[in-house]
Amino acid sequence: xxxxxxxxxxxxxxxxxxASQGYANTSVQQVVEAAGVTKGALYHYFQSKxxxxxxxxxxxxxLQTERLTAIVARGEPTAETLRAVCVDVIETSVDFLxxxxxxxxxxxxxxxxxxxxxxxxxxxxxxxxxxIVERGQAEGLYRTDIPVAVLVAxxxxxxxxxxxxxxxxxxxxxxxxxxxLTDLFLVSIAASSxxxxxxxxxxxxxxxx
Amino acid sequence: xxxxxxxxxxxxxxxxxxASQGYANTSVQQVVEAAGVTKGALYHYFQSKxxxxxxxxxxxxxLQTERLTAIVARGEPTAETLRAVCVDVIETSVDFLxxxxxxxxxxxxxxxxxxxxxxxxxxxxxxxxxxIVERGQAEGLYRTDIPVAVLVAxxxxxxxxxxxxxxxxxxxxxxxxxxxLTDLFLVSIAASSxxxxxxxxxxxxxxxx
Amino acid sequence: xxxxxxxxxxxxxxxxxxASQGYANTSVQQVVEAAGVTKGALYHYFQSKxxxxxxxxxxxxxLQTERLTAIVARGEPTAETLRAVCVDVIETSVDFLxxxxxxxxxxxxxxxxxxxxxxxxxxxxxxxxxxIVERGQAEGLYRTDIPVAVLVAxxxxxxxxxxxxxxxxxxxxxxxxxxxLTDLFLVSIAASSxxxxxxxxxxxxxxxx
Amino acid sequence: xxxxxxxxxxxxxxxxxxASQGYANTSVQQVVEAAGVTKGALYHYFQSKxxxxxxxxxxxxxLQTERLTAIVARGEPTAETLRAVCVDVIETSVDFLxxxxxxxxxxxxxxxxxxxxxxxxxxxxxxxxxxIVERGQAEGLYRTDIPVAVLVAxxxxxxxxxxxxxxxxxxxxxxxxxxxLTDLFLVSIAASSxxxxxxxxxxxxxxxx
DNA sequence: AATGAATGAGAGTTCATTCAT
DNA sequence: AATGAATGAACTCTCATTCAT
Numbered sequence: 001x002x003x004x005x006x007x008x009x010x011x012x013x014x015x016x017x018x019a020s021q022g023y024a025n026t027s028v029q030q031v032v033e034a035a036g037v038t039k040g041a042l043y044h045y046f047q048s049k050x051x052x053x054x055x056x057x058x059x060x061x062x063l064q065t066e067r068l069t070a071i072v073a074r075g076e077p078t079a080e081t082l083r084a085v086c087v088d089v090i091e092t093s094v095d096f097l098x099x100x101x102x103x104x105x106x107x108x109x110x111x112x113x114x115x116x117x118x119x120x121x122x123x124x125x126x127x128x129x130x131x132i133v134e135r136g137q138a139e140g141l142y143r144t145d146i147p148v149a150v151l152v153a154x155x156x157x158x159x160x161x162x163x164x165x166x167x168x169x170x171x172x173x174x175x176x177x178x179x180x181l182t183d184l185f186l187v188s189i190a191a192s193s194x195x196x197x198x199x200x201x202x203x204x205x206x207x208x209x
Numbered sequence: 210x211x212x213x214x215x216x217x218x219x220x221x222x223x224x225x226x227x228a229s230q231g232y233a234n235t236s237v238q239q240v241v242e243a244a245g246v247t248k249g250a251l252y253h254y255f256q257s258k259x260x261x262x263x264x265x266x267x268x269x270x271x272l273q274t275e276r277l278t279a280i281v282a283r284g285e286p287t288a289e290t291l292r293a294v295c296v297d298v299i300e301t302s303v304d305f306l307x308x309x310x311x312x313x314x315x316x317x318x319x320x321x322x323x324x325x326x327x328x329x330x331x332x333x334x335x336x337x338x339x340x341i342v343e344r345g346q347a348e349g350l351y352r353t354d355i356p357v358a359v360l361v362a363x364x365x366x367x368x369x370x371x372x373x374x375x376x377x378x379x380x381x382x383x384x385x386x387x388x389x390l391t392d393l394f395l396v397s398i399a400a401s402s403x404x405x406x407x408x409x410x411x412x413x414x415x416x417x418x
Numbered sequence: 419x420x421x422x423x424x425x426x427x428x429x430x431x432x433x434x435x436x437a438s439q440g441y442a443n444t445s446v447q448q449v450v451e452a453a454g455v456t457k458g459a460l461y462h463y464f465q466s467k468x469x470x471x472x473x474x475x476x477x478x479x480x481l482q483t484e485r486l487t488a489i490v491a492r493g494e495p496t497a498e499t500l501r502a503v504c505v506d507v508i509e510t511s512v513d514f515l516x517x518x519x520x521x522x523x524x525x526x527x528x529x530x531x532x533x534x535x536x537x538x539x540x541x542x543x544x545x546x547x548x549x550i551v552e553r554g555q556a557e558g559l560y561r562t563d564i565p566v567a568v569l570v571a572x573x574x575x576x577x578x579x580x581x582x583x584x585x586x587x588x589x590x591x592x593x594x595x596x597x598x599l600t601d602l603f604l605v606s607i608a609a610s611s612x613x614x615x616x617x618x619x620x621x622x623x624x625x626x627x
Numbered sequence: 628x629x630x631x632x633x634x635x636x637x638x639x640x641x642x643x644x645x646a647s648q649g650y651a652n653t654s655v656q657q658v659v660e661a662a663g664v665t666k667g668a669l670y671h672y673f674q675s676k677x678x679x680x681x682x683x684x685x686x687x688x689x690l691q692t693e694r695l696t697a698i699v700a701r702g703e704p705t706a707e708t709l710r711a712v713c714v715d716v717i718e719t720s721v722d723f724l725x726x727x728x729x730x731x732x733x734x735x736x737x738x739x740x741x742x743x744x745x746x747x748x749x750x751x752x753x754x755x756x757x758x759i760v761e762r763g764q765a766e767g768l769y770r771t772d773i774p775v776a777v778l779v780a781x782x783x784x785x786x787x788x789x790x791x792x793x794x795x796x797x798x799x800x801x802x803x804x805x806x807x808l809t810d811l812f813l814v815s816i817a818a819s820s821x822x823x824x825x826x827x828x829x830x831x832x833x834x835x836x
Numbered sequence: 837a838a839t840g841a842a843t844g845a846g847a848g849t850t851c852a853t854t855c856a857t
Numbered sequence: 858a859a860t861g862a863a864t865g866a867a868c869t870c871t872c873a874t875t876c877a878t
Contacts, residue, residue: 038863039865108314109233165358181363246838247839250838250839257874424859445850458855564810579784583780602773602781606815672841674870
């Protein structure tokens with residue numbers, strides 16, 4: 001009774017191969033062999049190899065956007081919202097670690113229009129995130145001595161980097177890790193941290209800790 | 210009076226093309242055309258296309274290792290050493306932004322032995338960095354409630370991510386940015402920040418800031 | 419009240435696509451889409467793509483053979499018969515200009531047996547035409563200094579060429595054009611024209627007109 | 628000492644295969660096998676299969692344009708010029724019969740820009756030819772009761788049709804044929820032929836011969 | 837030191853046709 | 858009568874690399 005479809009089998013095989021060998025180093029032949037289908041079947045459902053890659057991004061972006069929207073819609077206080085968003089995106093990224101690997105490595109191999117589409121959607125996601133941080137700044141929660149763009153990049157750098165070092169089979173638990181990274185981020189952007197930079201900016205000799 | 214060599218011209222052209230189009234999408238033909246040399250000349254100095262990529266990594270890794278060693282050799286207090294190292298690696302990464310782009314995107318396209326070599330050297334670099342953090346923990350400067358591996362990853366994620374968002378021609382000054390990111394990192398790993406996680410770990414409702 | 423059949427819709431779509439893009443450049447998929455039917459339906463009525471092409475030829479050849487036979491059967495004097503045949507085939511060719519385009523461009527793409535069948539029927543048509551000319555020669559109407567094969571080719575070249583230059587929406591009226599081309603042909607093969615070649619054959623300096 | 632180049636061998640093989648099987652039915656593999664070269668060598672000199680086809684047209688168009696220009700440049704009386712042009716283009720077309728076959732069958736398979744280029748050059752050729760006819764009309768040599776466009780099409784139809792019926796190994800001598808077809812054309816467009824149409828236009832019952 | 841023509845394996849993609857439904 | 862998913866062979870084209878010069 002197990003129902004497998006060509007689309008699912010191919011997508012699964014593609015994610016694994018793209019993540020382990022890279023998009024460019026993976027031939028369509030390898031994908032169809034790993035998926036147990038024929039080339040003709042693949043091209044019946046996908047217009048091009050590019051489509052395979054975009055499909056992976058599409059799923060990930062849709063999922064993350066949806067989750068972000070849902071959390072924001074709960075209408076909790078800013079600090080709680082931001083913490084929930086951070087934890088959630090890290091956990092989701094761990095769940096889709098292969099997809100993330102492919103995403104960050106191979107986005108530049110997409111056709112130009114699709115690259116723009118991906119960029120557009122990621123930007124929308126980042127903008128929503130930035131909006132929460134800005135609201136927190138207005139409420140006096142977060143420091144304002146560093147541009148929001150830098151704060152946002154600082155957070156997403158952790159998300160991005162996960163696929164470069166995190167091993168799901170390793171010692172770090174996904175949930176614990178999500179809270180640890182979130183805490184590192186939230187501590188660093190807290191309004192109370194702002195003073196540190198003021199004295200440190202022009203000198204490497206100030207004390208901290 | 211000849212000021213340009215085949216090796217330099219080719220390397221420069223390769224970095225630019227690999228950064229803008231990706232390694233796999235760049236043909237050797239494109240490289241030789243952009244460098245103004247012939248294929249024969251390129252293959253006289255490089256054994257393979259792989260060599261071109263490895264050469265870029267080689268230079269960047271050597272430079273960063275050398276700078277890290279020099280800073281550590283100054284024998285300053287841990288806090289000053291770590292701050293100096295962080296600022297320096299960020300500034301250097303901005304200076305070699307194209308190389309960084311190539312590095313993080315295309316390392317997986319290297320031949321297996323060279324991929325191992327790169328990994329080995331990056332690990333050595335990270336280990337030295339981790340050693341400084343651990344020394345600081347022993348001195349009571351940095352929090353110990355989060356594994357060092359996570360703290361190290363948290364820092365290098367910023368370095369890594371630079372090539373994805375930072376625009377040298379944009380509004381952010383390189384030095385200012387280096388200090389901002391360093392500050393965000395140092396604040397978050399300070400021993401005094403450790404308490405935050407304790408209360409936050411099991412709940413999303415705790416207050417921060 | 420159903421007024422369209424799969425066969426008709428498909429044939430119409432095939433003629434248009436084959437004429438505008440060429441037989442080889444038109445996929446069966448394009449034909450079924452243009453005809454508004456499915457692939458299964460097409461293959462229910464046609465054995466192969468080749469069948470589509472042959473069907474177009476079949477219709478055109480049958481029609482022209484039928485019309486030629488009808489005109490000859492009227493038993494008019496040779497000159498009248500030939501004129502009527504010429505005018506008719508030109509007019510019919512204009513009416514089936516798309517079919518003509520396909521015919522002359524793509525006949526060589528038919529399977530060998532069908533190519534032979536087409537050749538056989540065209541030859542029969544030409545032979546009947548040649549017979550009329552020969553009868554006219556025997557009656558002293560047409561010149562005998564040029565082989566009949568050349569005279570016949572001279573006429574059919576005009577028919578053939580129509581699809582390369584004639585635009586139904588252009589200024590030339592179909593009937594007028596048919597009479598003009600017929601006149602050019604009949605004038606040139608008239609017995610009284612025979613002397614012209616005699617003096618011209620070995621020299622390019624003779625006068626004409 | 629026989630010098631053969633890849634370009635020549637490939638072009639020769641391509642003309643023969645395209646003429647006998649059609650462009651679309653001939654694979655690049657077949658061309659390289661017939662030419663005795665490798666695929667890589669072919670693609671070193673030709674950018675695409677399209678290039679092969681265009682190269683054939685290019686040579687033919689250049690040759691014919693050059694010859695037309697040379698004849699016109701002799702500045703002979705109109706009648707002599709037109710006769711020389713007609714004889715020459717027919718003889719040349721016989722010499723390049725395979726190229727002609729390819730030309731008329733496969734021009735529509737060229738990429739759009741190249742199709743336009745071919746059309747542009749053929750039109751220029753036809754315009755020069757039409758100019759000679761018009762000059763002859765002004766001089767009272769040729770009939771004016773039929774549009775020049777029809778007269779020009781009437782001539783080129785013979786040239787075009789050659790590849791459909793003429794066999795170089797057959798009984799017709801090239802030069803004799805050229806003069807026969809030229810004569811048929813010149814007789815039919817002579818000013819003295821004009822009266823024939825006047826009485827024939829509205830009726831199929833008039834007598835001729 | 838340098839050339840660039842030539843190689844040849846393998847890439848992504850198309851498509852007429854089949855067949856279970 | 859009709860569907861459309863699936864096949865699989867063949868297609869055009871690319872490209873890192875070699876080697877005679």
